[in-house]
Amino acid sequence: MTAPTARRAPRWFVPGDINGFFGLVVDNLSILGFIAMALVGIFGFPADVVFTRMFPGTALGVLLGNLAYTWMAGRLARRTGRDDVTAMPLGLDAPTSIGMALLVLGPAFVAFKADGLDDQAAAIATWQLGMASLVVMGVLKTVLSFAGDWITRVLPRAALLGSIGGAALALLGFLPLVELLRNPVVGLVTFGLLLYVLVARGALPLRMPGVLLAFLVGTLLYYALGLAGLGVPGFALPEPARLSPQFPWPGTGFIDGLPQTVPYLPLLLPFGLLMVVGGINVSESARAAGDDYRTRDVLLVEALSTLVAGVCGGVAQTTPYIGQPAYKQMGARSGYTLLTGLFVGIGGMLGLVAGLVQWLPLAVLAPIIVYVGIGITVQAFQATPARHAPAVALAFLPSLAYLLAIKLGNPAWIDPERFAALYAGTGAHGLPELATLVTLGNGFIITAMLWAAMLVAMIEGRTRTAAAVLSLCAALTLVGVIHSVDPRGGVYLPWALDGLRAVIAWQFAGAYAALALLLAALSLQRPDGPGPGGPTPL
Known part of the structure; x- marks a missing residue:
């Protein structure tokens, strides 16, 4: 043996x-x-x-x-x-x-x-x-x-x-x-190199991780241009690092x-x-x-x-x-x-x-984060069935509202007193635009999840499920989990609201409830079953 x-x-x-x-x-x-x-x-x-x-x-x-x-x-x-x-x-x-x-x-x-x-x-x-x-x-x-x-x-x-x-x-x-x-010089060069090595899979003369190479090139470029006085906006050497041991x-x-x-x-x-x-x-x-x-x-x-x-x-x-x-x-x-x-x-x-x-210069760190953002966005489409792509796109919209709310909340963009009073008046053609924007952005991740889940259910022919999701949206709106009328996005009890805040909260909740009832009625036409698999062409 x-x-x-x-x-x-x-x-x-x-x-x-x-x-x-x-x-x-x-x-x-x-x-x-x-x-x-x-x-x-x-x-x-x-x-x-x-x-x-x-x-x-x-x-x-x-x-x-x-x-x-x-x-x-x-x-x-x-x-x-x-x-x-x-x-x-x-x-x-x-x-x-x-x-x-x-x-x-x-x-x-x-x-x-x-x-x-x-x-x-x-x-x-x-x-x-x-x-x-x-x-x-x-x-x-x-x-x-x-x-x-x-x-x-x-x-x-x-x-x-x-x-x-x-x-x-x-x-x-x-x-x-x-x-x-x-x-732009440091940032765009670093970003372009990242796209070359990570997206286009371009060849490199050195065998090293692409992120590390872009990181080193961008950092060296930043300090070389800055020390040479060749136009790096806001360039300044940081204070010498002092080790400060802190055990957590x-x-x-x-x-x-x-x-x-x-x-x-x-x-x-x-x-x-x-x-x-x-x-x-x-x-x-x-x-x-x-x-x-x-x-x-x-x-x-x-x-x-x-x-x-x-x-x-x-x-x-x-x-x-x-x-x-x-x-x-x-x-x-x-x-x-x-x-x-x-x-x-x-x-x-x-x-x-x-x-x-x-x-680490911000102009070098920011391109890496942009690449991460692109990768996550692409994965959202690639890892979902093609017929659900409209639901993925719909889920993006609340994030854009929150992005605008962040920028409009910057005192350099808009008068702080005007932003603080965004729920103080009414609009000429409906709810005030700024208040509507902030309300849409508050709770944007949960809103995006629910909107996408609702549309997926519609696409799959599960109309009653879509109506149930919309009913949940109405309930969550009334307590501020989504579409909070608190500028900071806080939660509350609906009867604690007054003035324009109460109007907006009940208007949003009523809109969800009305659409839920409509879909529930439409679902009575035929048994739930698979939908056609995509949006109807215009």
């Missing part, structure tokens, strides 16, 4: 992990850099609170999640006897992290200052709100991780991906595009922030829900690439890392990245997630990450 061959222990680190490490680290640094830019540069947030209070806890979530995914990869490799198992990549989620900065933390900081707090006190209150927001999303994701398959059965992909696709196009695509064009101990600050999360629940709850659905899709993607991770384990790791980060001061949630097969194709195994977790986690605690982020 032939003696059995001894099973060789799988290697946890291979040369391909170097490429994987750079790619994953750049993704995380880009998001941290954009968060800092948005809060400090756009909203005037005190930098010390961002770098010494928000970043350490946020980095801790990345560390813990990547350590867990590294261990899961090793367990799978030992169980299967394979040496080609690739760990699940984990990092900060781009859409919701940037959404937290632009839609929650920044506006909250402005609101706290308007209530009479000085900059430092308002920043601390905003930080506590960010912690509480992460705890809310972490708890939601923990609960939903046990019901992920049910969620994907109830909500069509057009609703899930269309809602986040619209936010990606408007907030990750358009807003950063404006920022990169404020420094668990605290109770999030408890003080919990009451402040109520107006933002229409944003926070969809953010958490989308990460659960994304985690399911990522698990399926990894399984198709040959690495069979248990979906519930993948979801629980991201949920618990988000929850721990929130308790320890973090403000951005973690998520498994969709690119696991791409990292496998690079030749990465499990070393890249271990290195990334240690670099971001320990570097975040020591202040090294904060120091690096301060040297």
Whole structure:
């Protein structure tokens, strides 16, 4: 008899992990850099609170999640006897992290200052709100991780991906595009190089990740042109980085922030829900690439890392990245997630990450975010059936309303007194235009989900289901979950409204109810069945 061959222990680190490490680290640094830019540069947030209070806890979530995914990869490799198992990549989620900065933390900081707090006190209150927001999303994701398959059965992909696709196009695509064009030479060169290597799959003279190459070229170009005095608008060298070790101990600050999360629940709850659905899709993607991770384990790791980060001061949630097969194709195994977790986690605690982020030009970070926004938007169409494309497009529209509301709320664009009084008068041809715009934008992610779900039901011939979704829209409108008439998007009881606010709320709710009744009546014509499969030509 032939003696059995001894099973060789799988290697946890291979040369391909170097490429994987750079790619994953750049993704995380880009998001941290954009968060800092948005809060400090756009909203005037005190930098010390961002770098010494928000970043350490946020980095801790990345560390813990990547350590867990590294261990899961090793367990799978030992169980299967394979040496080609690739760990699940984990990092900060781009859409919701940037959404937290632009839609929650920044506006909250402005609101706290308007209530009479000085900059430092308002920043601390905003930080506590960010912690509480992460705890809310972490708890939601923990609960939903046990019901992920049910969620994907109830909500069509057009609703899930269309809602986040619209936010990606408007907030990750358009807003950063404006920022990169404020420094056009650096921004456009970096963006064009990203499109060349990532979209067109153009050849490179060097074997290195495309994002890293664009990142380096843009940064070198920015400092070379700026130091040579060749017209880099607003160029200035940052202050020398000083390491400021801050260990993110668990605290109770999030408890003080919990009451402040109520107006933002229409944003926070969809953010958490989308990460659960994304985690399911990522698990399926990894399984198709040959690495069979248990979906519930993948979801629980991201949920618990988000929850721990929130308790320890973090403000951005973690998520498994969709690119696991791409990292496998690079030749990465499990070393890249271990290195990334240690670099971001320990570097975040020591202040090294904060120091690096301060040297990253906005004109270089913005193109990366624009590319992410484009990718998410394209996926919304590619990953849904072609006949549901109108529902995806419909889901984009509430995001555009919110984008305009953000810009119109900028004092540089419109008189603050006029914006503050947007619910004070009536319009000549109906409801006031500005008030209608803000009302449409409030709760835009949930609105987009429901609109897309309604249209998918129509397309599939399930008219009664569409009527039920519209009835739900009417109910949610009356309490401000969608179409809140509170300029900040808060929820309320309908009988607490008065004046024009009450008129708008009841008008929107009545519109949904009327359409629901009409569809219910139309559904009596024939049994529900498949629709024709697309929109009727004009």
